[in-house]
Amino acid sequence: MSIPRNWRTRQQRYSLKAEVCNACGNTIFPPRDVCPHCAEQKQSWTNLSGRGEIYSFTTMYSAPAGFEEYAPYTMALVKLAEGPMITAQLTDVDTEDVKIGMPVEMVTRKLSQDGDEGQILYGYKFRPMLRQVA
Amino acid sequence: MRKPQPFPHAVAIVGVGMSKFGAFPDKSSRDLFVEAFRELRATVDKGFDPAVIESLYLGNFSSDLFEGQGHMAPIMADAVGLCPVPAMRLEDACASGGVALRQGVLAVASGMQDVVLVGGAERMTKLPTAQVTDTLGAAADTLFEIPAGFTFPGFYAAIATAYMHRYGMTPEHLMNVAIKNHENGALNPKAQFGVTIPDWMQGRIAAAVKKGKPAPTWRDQWDFLHDNAANPMVAWPLRLFDCSPVTDGAACVLLVSGERAREFTDNPVYIIGAGQASDAALHDRADLTTLSAARGAAAQAYEQAGVRASDIRIAEVHDCFTIAEIIASEDLGFFAPGTGYRAAEDGMTARDGARPINTSGGLKSKGHPVGASGVGQAIEVFKQMRGEAGARQVAGDVPLAVTHNVGATGSTCVVHVYERR
Ligand SMILES: [Zn+2]
Numbered sequence: 001m002s003i004p005r006n007w008r009t010r011q012q013r014y015s016l017k018a019e020v021c022n023a024c025g026n027t028i029f030p031p032r033d034v035c036p037h038c039a040e041q042k043q044s045w046t047n048l049s050g051r052g053e054i055y056s057f058t059t060m061y062s063a064p065a066g067f068e069e070y071a072p073y074t075m076a077l078v079k080l081a082e083g084p085m086i087t088a089q090l091t092d093v094d095t096e097d098v099k100i101g102m103p104v105e106m107v108t109r110k111l112s113q114d115g116d117e118g119q120i121l122y123g124y125k126f127r128p129m130l131r132q133v134a
Numbered sequence: 135m136r137k138p139q140p141f142p143h144a145v146a147i148v149g150v151g152m153s154k155f156g157a158f159p160d161k162s163s164r165d166l167f168v169e170a171f172r173e174l175r176a177t178v179d180k181g182f183d184p185a186v187i188e189s190l191y192l193g194n195f196s197s198d199l200f201e202g203q204g205h206m207a208p209i210m211a212d213a214v215g216l217c218p219v220p221a222m223r224l225e226d227a228c229a230s231g232g233v234a235l236r237q238g239v240l241a242v243a244s245g246m247q248d249v250v251l252v253g254g255a256e257r258m259t260k261l262p263t264a265q266v267t268d269t270l271g272a273a274a275d276t277l278f279e280i281p282a283g284f285t286f287p288g289f290y291a292a293i294a295t296a297y298m299h300r301y302g303m304t305p306e307h308l309m310n311v312a313i314k315n316h317e318n319g320a321l322n323p324k325a326q327f328g329v330t331i332p333d334w335m336q337g338r339i340a341a342a343v344k345k346g347k348p349a350p351t352w353r354d355q356w357d358f359l360h361d362n363a364a365n366p367m368v369a370w371p372l373r374l375f376d377c378s379p380v381t382d383g384a385a386c387v388l389l390v391s392g393e394r395a396r397e398f399t400d401n402p403v404y405i406i407g408a409g410q411a412s413d414a415a416l417h418d419r420a421d422l423t424t425l426s427a428a429r430g431a432a433a434q435a436y437e438q439a440g441v442r443a444s445d446i447r448i449a450e451v452h453d454c455f456t457i458a459e460i461i462a463s464e465d466l467g468f469f470a471p472g473t474g475y476r477a478a479e480d481g482m483t484a485r486d487g488a489r490p491i492n493t494s495g496g497l498k499s500k501g502h503p504v505g506a507s508g509v510g511q512a513i514e515v516f517k518q519m520r521g522e523a524g525a526r527q528v529a530g531d532v533p534l535a536v537t538h539n540v541g542a543t544g545s546t547c548v549v550h551v552y553e554r555r
Binding site: 001005009012030036056058059061064067070072075077087088089100111123 | 278283368
């Protein structure tokens with residue numbers, strides 16, 4: 001990822017900064033100017049809890065460039081408590097233990113590295129929920 | 135949205151041409167497109183003068199990244215002697231070919247043009263696999279999906295996982311699709327991997343023996359497909375043989391107005407429905423076990439054509455991955471949601487089944503030069519409907535057929551309905 005794109009998306013990758021639509025009430029991630037649910041343009045910022053459950057997943061054996069060191073690794077679509085679905089790598093879990101419906105929480109990790117000298121990209125991954133929050 | 139209307143003017147395919155699909159280190163996409171066009175010129179039943187062509191609609195995903203060449207449409211027009219007619223490139227990822235076909239159909243159906251060439255071309259094998267993966271990845275969300283570590287096999291694997299969880303399918307069910315499509319592709323002289331899986335297996339054994347290595351001892355093709363060395367896991371539950379290959383190839387069809395079709399042939403194939411729909415990135419969808427854009431495109435095309443799914447005799451569908459064919463067979467309305475994998479297992483989609491799917495070998499065996507794939511599907515349907523599919527010809531008449539072409543994970547879907555009158 002280019003340095004400007006890295007910079008522009010940092011608040012989403014570091015802290016899941018999202019939006020709430022003032023017209024229909026849906027939570028929107030990633031943020032965008034037009035609500036995908038009602039097409040209105042009235043949003044306010046919100047932070048997501050980082051908690052959700054696995055909607056679907058795959059274990060990647062053939063890794064794309066920059067991700068070789070993690071292979072095999074598990075990619076998931078995580079349904080967040082606030083509604084949006086998010087695309088993320090799982091961490092701190094054995095691939096055999098991953099199940100649809102498993103509760104997970106966000107952590108910040110190194111995502112990829114652009115060669116030996118290149119930029120390191122940090123962002124969210126998800127791990128099995130360590131503690132249930134009351 | 136406005137209800138789909140029947141075409142104001144009838145649209146007919148009167149000729150087709152296709153390059154061999156495969157890996158051709160010494161050919162550019164221009165060479166491949168010329169190869170396809172020459173076949174078209176040589177095979178239109180009553181012959182034709184290319185000077186009657188009024189436009190070129192070209193499907194191409196990424197000649198810029200694959201070949202370092204942008205602005206491909208006029209280059210292709212020039213390569214086949216069509217300048218100065220207007221030429222335009224249509225890009226909707228792997229649906230580029232189907233989208234180009236639909237634009238050609240709309241031009242003729244509107245009455246604005248009488249004779250148009252629809253083409254598709256992609257030259258993919260020049261790049262190393264890692265760069266092909268990155269280039270194809272550009273069809274997904276490169277801000278939030280690709281940087282997280284996904285690839286296209288990964289996306290379709292996540293779709294397969296969701297489908298297995300809901301409907302009880304197993305990875306073995308997916309293998310039925312690969313086995314069938316390789317059986318069909320073995321009968322297609324243009325196919326990239328024109329061999330059955332048992333023949334492939336025997337080839338591997340013979341190669342090992344020739345090199346003086348221990349011969350593998352697979353009991354049968356199922357044993358072969360379960361062998362992690364022979365059929366490695368790419369993205370669980372998808373293995374190598376669940377994935378379509380990286381391919382070079384080109385295809386073209388000649389579309390003319392119904393009024394003029396008989397100038398070219400006494401056996402035209404009419405396109406009577408052309409639906410297309412769009413969808414958000416995978417993470418913004420409510421359901422991963424269906425492509426809503428495919429359902430939308432099919433509903434439009436069927437309504438426009440005045441037909442129902444049950445009327446359709448054969449289909450060419452976008453089997454970029456085996457799971458995609460299962461879901462396509464449901465999205466097109468052939469089988470109820472969650473039953474497509476059983477239909478494949480029961481042989482219903484085989485050449486001699488009730489609803490043959492991908493008689494060409496599909497993208498899986500025929501090959502998947504992304505911008506050409508949607509046009510290649512129309513060619514198979516044209517041949518089957520005219521009884522010209524040779525060893526892979528289905529039995530009996532084919533009065534109605536469908537093609538289904540998908541971009542990315544279903545962010546674009548195009549469905550066409552074809553009629554033999
Ligand atoms: Zn809204």
